[in-house]
Amino acid sequence: MKQTVVILATGGTIAGIGEEGKTAGYQPGTLTADDLIRTIPEIMELAEIETIQICNINSDDMTSEIWIDLANTINRMAERPEVAGFVVTHGTDTMEETAYFLNLTVKTDKPVVLTGSIRPSTAISADGPINMYDAVCVASSEEAKGHGVLVVFSDRIFSARSVSKASTYHVTALSSGELGAIGVIRDGKVFIYETPTRLHTVSTEFSLTGLDTLPKVAVIYFSVDSDPEIIRYAAEHTEGIVIAGAGAGEFSEEYKKVIDRLSVPVVVSSRVDNGIIVPENLLCRNTVAANNLSPQKAAILLRLAIAKGAKAEDLQRMFDQY
Numbered sequence: 001m002k003q004t005v006v007i008l009a010t011g012g013t014i015a016g017i018g019e020e021g022k023t024a025g026y027q028p029g030t031l032t033a034d035d036l037i038r039t040i041p042e043i044m045e046l047a048e049i050e051t052i053q054i055c056n057i058n059s060d061d062m063t064s065e066i067w068i069d070l071a072n073t074i075n076r077m078a079e080r081p082e083v084a085g086f087v088v089t090h091g092t093d094t095m096e097e098t099a100y101f102l103n104l105t106v107k108t109d110k111p112v113v114l115t116g117s118i119r120p121s122t123a124i125s126a127d128g129p130i131n132m133y134d135a136v137c138v139a140s141s142e143e144a145k146g147h148g149v150l151v152v153f154s155d156r157i158f159s160a161r162s163v164s165k166a167s168t169y170h171v172t173a174l175s176s177g178e179l180g181a182i183g184v185i186r187d188g189k190v191f192i193y194e195t196p197t198r199l200h201t202v203s204t205e206f207s208l209t210g211l212d213t214l215p216k217v218a219v220i221y222f223s224v225d226s227d228p229e230i231i232r233y234a235a236e237h238t239e240g241i242v243i244a245g246a247g248a249g250e251f252s253e254e255y256k257k258v259i260d261r262l263s264v265p266v267v268v269s270s271r272v273d274n275g276i277i278v279p280e281n282l283l284c285r286n287t288v289a290a291n292n293l294s295p296q297k298a299a300i301l302l303r304l305a306i307a308k309g310a311k312a313e314d315l316q317r318m319f320d321q322y
């Protein structure tokens with residue numbers, strides 16, 4: 001008997017429609033999950049498919065309320081023995097954020113695989129159908145179990161923690177930089193060569209019980225002469241701050257003077273793509289090192305930590321573990 005793969009559709013370019021043949025100026029989040037699978041009949045040979053339309057949006061409009069609904073839906077459906085895994089279709093702009101959120105909050109070792117496309121469904125050589133087919137292959141495979149949430153894009157399999165969008169236009173836009181892909185898909189066969197070592201899914205301390213939204217935090221990007229007033233504003237209007245510092249999480253003396261006096265949690269990440277920030281790099285004693293998490297991923301871990309009521313002394317431990 002074929003196992004079931006549940007496709008949870010959220011929108012993005014993979015569901016986008018535009019001028020025939022063109023790659024820009026289209027409307028993302030237009031086609032439904034059922035429209036998408038109708039164009040790829042080969043998917044039906046891989047598994048029984050169930051579809052759920054979670055939302056149909058440009059992924060820049062993603063919210064923590066939708067994240068929580070998505071994670072709760074996966075957690076509920078994962079209890080059904082005939083469900084082998086999940087595919088989440090998603091816009092590429094914030095795919096890495098949703099993937100990392102799910103990596104910390106879904107409580108199953110069944111594969112949860114995000115995919116999308118760079119070209120809308122109406123473009124020449126649209127990349128959505130092959131990415132979707134590959135994602136279903138991975139979601140229904142035994143090999144993909146237990147590696148945390150995955151992103152499948154342009155023949156490759158990435159871990160949720162390390163993946164990011166690295167090009168605005170190229171079909172290989174999703175990448176894990178110097179850490180690389182953990183596997184590949186060739187003609188429907190799944191090959192996984194590495195596994196993430198940081199805690200994920202069933203091994204995390206994060207639970208969504210009783211939550212319908214996440215606390216807000218601000219991500220502040222440092223650049224030459226940037227006015228630290230924005231930090232004071234963020235401290236008054238949000239529950240935490242992530243600084244995208246220069247180099248190994250550095251910033252000006254002006255920034256330092258303001259950050260030194262803050263009592264809200266401040267996590268220091270870097271605006272540099274490949275790098276690592278350890279506590280020894282920190283310029284202010286009241287801050288936490290994001291290790292190699294990007295600012296936008298550090299913001300997710302900080303939001304979950306604050307929602308859990310983490311104390312200042314727990315935060316560095318969390319950033320060292322997740």
Ligand code: ASP
Pocket residue numbers: 011012013014028057058059060090091092093094116117118
């Ligand atoms: N703006 C689109 C989105 O993130 C881009 C894409 O899907 O590639 O929804």
